[in-house]
Amino acid sequence: MNTVRKISPLSSVSDIVNNDYRTAAVFRKYGIEYCCAGKFPLQMVCESKDLDFTAIINELEQSIHPISIPNNLPFEKWDIDFLIDYIVNIHHAYLKQVLPDTKDQLEKFAEGHYKNYPELTELVLVFKSLTLEMLPHLQHEEDIIFPYIKQIAHAYDNKEAYAGLLVRTLRKPVENVMNHEHESINKVLARMRKLTNSYTWPEQSCTNHRVTFLKLLEIDSDLVQHMHLENTILFPRAIEMEKKLLYL
Incomplete structure (x- = not known):
């Protein structure tokens, strides 16, 4: 316990x-x-x-209260609506809070350490670009993509007559998010890992250095799990439903 x-x-x-x-x-x-x-x-x-x-x-x-999520949760079997609500309430809520706070924390830390660690200059810019990209991305998913997926899931489950027209009118946003926006985020994460040596702080580094890198690692890990749920479970299910709805 x-x-x-x-x-x-x-x-x-x-x-x-x-x-x-x-x-x-x-x-x-x-x-x-x-x-x-x-x-x-x-x-x-x-x-x-x-x-x-x-x-x-x-x-x-x-x-520091320990909170753990079992690795063997059957995400792929979850109802579409429940999976989307999980992503929004766990991953989106976390990122909306932590990205702006961490950006400010990183900028303040870097101000006094540029001379000893010149790579911090680019790290600040890269993380700022991640924050600027992610926050509108999250809102776009919540306002456009997720309601659309819930709508086609409902149409698919209930074999609604309008389903094919709905897909013909609104299709492509799911694939665009999966193939383009998430690819961009992965490139930013790859650059952050390169600049931080996979979030490994130098020997004799100060406490703030370790805190900052561990927070960046925490965000990286959350984004990896977040995009896994979308790219390998949610979006493929939505795209498969789109294809089937076109022939109803």
Whole structure:
């Protein structure tokens, strides 16, 4: 059974973040330094800033609460509507929150480290391009692509008379997303991995360096799973339904 890991009030802020990078977001929220100047015990820092120590401890412990999704979930057997809702509420919601925050975090980190790590200049630009591309892409899926797929799935399941006309009028957007937009996102991820040596931070790097790279790795992993669900399960099912509906 998963349990919340307890955080000692005597642990230094930097040690807490080094033990789990996800706690950094809580410290940023309260303006608590966790990198080079984060050597003081958490309780002392909270008292010096007149912060609610108990509330912060609770937030920190919740931020590292283990949440796991089984690898053997039968995604391919899920109802189309349920699969789409899962993608929107899990993957889209995550990206809408994390991409802008991480872009800001990366830019601030890079400002003080360009001289030692010149590759950060391009990394910032690449991640910014990912953010600018992904957010409209997510909205386009939610506003156009997913409602269309739900509509043709309903028409297919109920053998609606209008189904063939619907496909003839609106077909191609699914294939365009799968073949072009996702290909572009994969190229951006490949470049990020190249620039970060697969998110491996240099020896003697600061805590913020490790936190930033681990957050980029987290986003990369989510996008890989997200696009897998769409490219290998959702979109092929939609395209197959389109083909069959044309002959109804």
